[in-house]
Amino acid sequence: MNEESVSQLYLKDTAFQDLMQRRIFNVLLVASPYDAFMMEEDGRVEEQLYFEYVALNLSSPPRVTRVSRPSEALDLLAVKRFDLIIMMPGIDLSETFVGAKEIKSRYPDVPIIVLTPFSKEVSRRLAKEDLTAVDYVFSWLGNVDLLLAIIKLLEDKMNADNDINEVGVQLILLVEDSVRFYSSVLPTLYKFLLKQSLIFSTEALNEHEQMLRMRGRPKVMLARDYEEAVALYERYGKNMLGVISDVSFKREGVKDSKAGIKLAKYLRERDPYLPIIMESSEEENAPLVKEFGGAFIDKNSKKFPVDLGNTIMKDFGFGDFIIRDPETGEELLRIHDLKDLQRHIFDIPAKSLLYHASFNDISRWLYSRAMFPIAEVIKNHRFRNIEEAPAVRQLFFDLIVKYRKMKNRGVVAVFRKDRFDHYSNFARIGQGSLGGKGRGLAFIDSIIKKNPICDNYDGVTLTIPRTVVICTDIFDEFMETNNLYPVALSDIPDEKILKYFLQARLPERLIEDFFALFEVVDKPLAIRSSSLLEDSHYQPFAGIYSTYMIPHVDDRYEMLAMLGDAIKSVYASVFYADSKAYMTATSNVIDQEKMAVIIQEVVGKQVGDYYFPSFSGVGRSLNYYPINDEIPEDGVTEVAVGLGKYIVDGGLSLRFSPRHADKVLQTSTLDLALRDTQTKFYALDMKRGVEADFKVDDGFNIAKPRIQDVAQTGALRYMVSTYDFRDQVIRDSDFGEGRRVVTFANILQHKVFPLAEIVDFMLTKGQEEMGRPVEIEFAGVLDVDARGKGSLYWLQIRPIVERKDIVDESILGLPDEKVLLRSNTALGHGNIDNVDTVVYVRPENFSSSNNSLIAREIEKINRNFTERNEGYVLIGPGRWGSSDTALGIPVKWPHISSARLIVESSLKNYRIEPSQGTHFFQNLTSFGVGYFTIDPSSNDGIYDVDFLNGCDAVYESDFIRIVKFPAPLTIGINGRKGSGVVVKPEVNTSI
Structure with missing residues (x-):
């Protein structure tokens, strides 16, 4: 038995819901009114059965229907299905058995039981009867327990083949x-x-x-x-x-x-x-x-x-499992439960362990408790020599750990302070909802449980961080007992709302639960919002509320104070001005919002005073900006060193498609790598967090150290490369002099950590299980001493929901004569609204020798649009942003930053390989700008420049014309198909 064999346990988890599939729900009792009365003690047999079931925590007690004679039973069987027939013979025994034969001939699958008061006379008479139609005969002494036993005996028989042989x-x-x-x-x-x-x-x-x-x-x-x-x-x-x-x-x-x-x-x-x-x-x-x-x-x-x-x-x-001395029979140790066995496995003497294992005592004890996967492995493991005892102890210990982790996965446990331990994965405090993020995490945990590869994905464990959810009913109780709604729903500033919330008291009973949590979790904690509306399938509510992080300190009362303040601060964020405005914008009512709170281990390691994960990232299963040979369904990922808040706040992350991880645009040239990669990252400041008061800004204790400084500690190995300024190259190592550049090259190209493969797995499985495109969040910790292997934590999953995503297909299918622009290689997705102006380079006057002059003119035009906070469509030949003026107009991003749609159009005498926006790719994706590539001379797309030339211009020079229309243009892009159009407006002249 080796580690690989142990990991296979995941495949053998017991699906208890698939057991006992065949049940007895309807019972037909054939008995004379007198026998029925005597049996029921005034008609309460069904009630007695019900109470017997409830007392034993059994579900679905059967319904009992009574008839007096076998002939009546046949009439009833013709119109209603019964699972069991119980017959009580009257004076005429033969009538019962003849009736049973008749019933059995018509309904051979329905079991027939005969219940009879027993005496020597009855035994003698029974010996003469034909019992072939009767499944069992029982002696009725008036004990309702016998009815329960009969029903369970028959159910066991009905389910035996599946439950015993298939499940164990x-x-x-x-x-x-x-x-x-x-x-x-x-x-x-x-x-x-x-x-x-x-x-x-x-x-x-x-x-x-x-x-x-x-x-x-x-x-x-x-x-x-x-x-x-x-x-x-x-x-x-x-x-x-x-x-x-x-x-x-x-x-x-x-x-x-x-x-x-x-x-x-x-x-x-x-x-x-x-x-x-x-x-x-x-x-x-x-x-x-x-x-x-x-x-x-x-x-x-x-x-x-x-x-x-x-x-x-x-x-x-x-x-209890009693460990005995095999020579004397003396009791040495008493094991109460699995946790107890794990705790004492190394205390069991070798000779006792060998004795009990030899007689299958350990596996039998586990089998009786329905722990089939672990019992089966232990039963099949042959332990014959006392010298093997140390290895066997370790194996049994590893099995128990593996089993307990498995049982915790995919289940939202009720938090019990005496049960919460290092193998607890996901627990809830309270009876209300888990909220959107909480439900997402529980869903992720169930996906991980279904896929055994997550336990060892090429040496990496994929899991969720240890999580406790404080359900929405605690939020309701907190709001009501502290009378906070009048303050919360008022228009006072956010800082004052937070002050009131921080002065309020959480329910006292949470204190002991939090202390139990601190006993198990010795890492910093993230306190995240999980509202009812967040991560909803139908509205984008992500990132509206706060997430606070607190460091770990040894003083549990100090921890309690920080955790309490963090929870109250998350509650307060529901009622901040931005949240209220967002509620109004999405037609939701603020006082219908309920907040659950997720308390979660922060993924990461401590380096000096900073605590941070090796990397964090987000992924989407649809990529609306595919380049080269990527397709939208390949998905896209953004990854950065440190906490994920850096990406959310718009920092320079590294963008790649997980199925094309060796092709990263940002590191494809030296200039791009030095310009478009991360130079700072976010980390939890372990000192500032303890000393500072909680603020409306949830990043008050987040530090922003330089990549260059922290890379020198070796903590960023495999994520950074080194720029050798002498040779003007980037080397994929964190050794040597020079600037450290965040390239993730050792991970993405040299595969020291299977990040791209696992992200692809998460996106593919997530979309498959959710039945729609998804967005995920994750964070990872590299064990740099073990050649880059470590753990990846799946933090969130939600559907991709953007209202602007809904593009009217009829627009994309308009005939050519109604279209101003059509591209078959469009980047971006959705509708581009509130754009009524087209800025285009005049094809008839174009010469690449003037490209530098054109760039300067466009810079001035863009400045005017930026001052007026207006957008426009920009059309020109060649590659926008090329530093080589022979290939295109050499603008930089600030020169065209107000363009909402950028179009590269080839001319007959000027056909340049399209760039697909590579020069501005980071900004295109960050700001959601559309990018069209059109080559009309090759019938690849449409550009009706004659239509624009026929419209009045609001600005015209030798190189450029600007046409403004009276109403916004209809612009739509289907990113999945790569098709985009700009529809011709109805009015042909500008105003």
């Missing part, structure tokens, strides 16, 4: 031919199993999981003779938890007083360690049972049910 649920085989005896044993057995499974289910992380876990309890099957028992063992033997057997029953059609002993020997040959409990009314059978190592119970004992329960508890792996 365990089976207890009861071999007994005495109707009276199995009628009393089965209720005892089921009551015991259901109560045990209720106890074990409390290891589940929430109530829903608890209900599902109960489906993993061991099943029970009844065999009434030797052959039936052997057949059941051959079918389900590899998952048998234990056998309870009588000694005397039929074998080969005749009563055999030692059939049980023979059965035990048959079973022992196949499984030497299978627990066998023999019950008999003959004491002389006890030594025979001892010979093969079974347990003996006297049927005549007044405390038989207690003896049976105690023996099952001891031999079948229920109760």
Whole structure:
């Protein structure tokens, strides 16, 4: 067993929701009114069953319908489906069994049970009847527990093939031919199993999981003779938890007083360690049972049910796991639960570990608790020599860790301060909503759980940070108990709102929970908003509210004060002026907004006084600015050193398509790499955070160190390269003299960390699971000492929702004569609004020798548009921004910064390979500017310059004309198809 084998455990998690799929919901009771009355004790059988189910935390108690005779049953069966028929014979036994045959012939799949009060006379009469149509006969002594046991026995049988053989649920085989005896044993057995499974289910992380876990309890099957028992063992033997057997029953059609002993020997040959409990009314059978190592119970004992329960508890792996000295039998250690086993695994003496492992005691104990994946691995692991004990202990420990991580993943646990530990992944405090980001994180966790590769993606773990969500009901309680709505909904300044919120008190009961959190998490904490409207599928609400970060300090009361202030500051941000304005703009009502708060480990490492991740990034599964051989569906990623707030605030991130990671435009030339890459980054200031008061600006404790300074510590290895000014080259190393340049070359080109592959996985799986294009956030920590491997944390997922994304396809499909511009290689996406002016270079007067003069003229024109805060369409030949004047007009970005759509158009005598906006790519993508490439002479697109020439100009020179239209132009771009149009306005003359 190696680490790779252990990681495969992810593939074997138990889908408890797929267990017990076939259930008994409707029961038909065929009994005389007197028998029915006696059975029901004045008509309460259904009510009693219901309370029995509720007491044992079982779902879906069955409905009982009563009829008096088999003929009435047939009439009812013709119009309604029943899952079980229970028949109580009256004075005429034969009527019941003849009726049963008739029913069985028409409805062979519906089980038929006969319930009868037992006496010697009834036994004698039953022996004469044809029982072929009856599945089981039970002795009715007025105990409603028997009805529960009958229903569960039949459900176990119906679900056995899937649950036992496919999933690994365990089976207890009861071999007994005495109707009276199995009628009393089965209720005892089921009551015991259901109560045990209720106890074990409390290891589940929430109530829903608890209900599902109960489906993993061991099943029970009844065999009434030797052959039936052997057949059941051959079918389900590899998952048998234990056998309870009588000694005397039929074998080969005749009563055999030692059939049980023979059965035990048959079973022992196949499984030497299978627990066998023999019950008999003959004491002389006890030594025979001892010979093969079974347990003996006297049927005549007044405390038989207690003896049976105690023996099952001891031999079948229920109760505490008692570690014994194999030589003396002395109890050395008592293990209560899985967490306890993990804590004490290294304390178990080697000889005891070997003894218990040899007899499958450990796996049996785990099986009884429905921990099938780990139980199966331990059962199949052969441990034969005491010298292997250290390795076995480590293996079992690693298995438990892996299993506990797996069970925590994909589940929103209820936060319990006594249960929250290093393997807890995602918990909630409160009963309200998780909010938008909280739901997104829970969804990510479920995606990770479904994909085992996340546990080891080429040496990198993909996970979410440890997270606790304070649900929206805590927000409601905080607002109401502190009477904050009058202040919050008023028009007072943000600073005053924050002051009121910071003076308010959070619910006292949170204190103990927060202390439990501090015990486990020893890293800085991010306190993030997770409102009901954030990350909604239908409106873009990301980034409206605050996210605060607090450093970790050892004093838990200081931590408590900082965390409390951070939570209250996030609550306050719901009611800041910007939030209210945004609410109004999106037609939402501020007092309907509810805020959950995410408390999350900050991803990163400490370097000096700074704490930051190696890198942070955002990705989109659609790229509206593909270049070279990229297509929109390849997606796009922006990544930067340090905290992700740097990207959100518009810093210089590195942009690449995860499927073309070796082609990064920003580092394709020396000039671009030195101009368009990051020189500073964001980090949490570990000192300033403790000393400073909370402010409206959530970045008050964020530092902005220089890349050059921190790179010298070695903390940015693999993310930075070094500019060698002597040789005028960039070397992909952080050694040597010279400026450090953030190129991510070692990651993207030299693959020391599979960032591009994992981002592509996240975008692809995220879009697939969400059913729409997505945007993600992530952060990573490189273990620079281990050759660049480390962890990647998936922080968020949300649908890509932009109102301007909706482009009317009918516009794009307009006939050529109605179109001013059409491009088949357009960059950008959506509608460009409020642009009514076209600035174009006059083709008839164009000569590349004048390109420098044209650039200066456009700079002046752009300055006027910028002063008026207006946009325009810019059209010209060649490559915009080329430093080579022979290839295009050498403008810089500030010279054309107010252009909302830029068009490269070839002329017949001036055909230059298009640039696709590469010179301004960073700005095009940041500001959402459209970029058209058109070559009319090759029938690649349309540029109706004659139409523009026929319009009156508001400005005209030798090189440039400006045409202004009375209404904004209709401009649409479909970024997925790369097509874009500008529609001709109705009026042909300007005003």
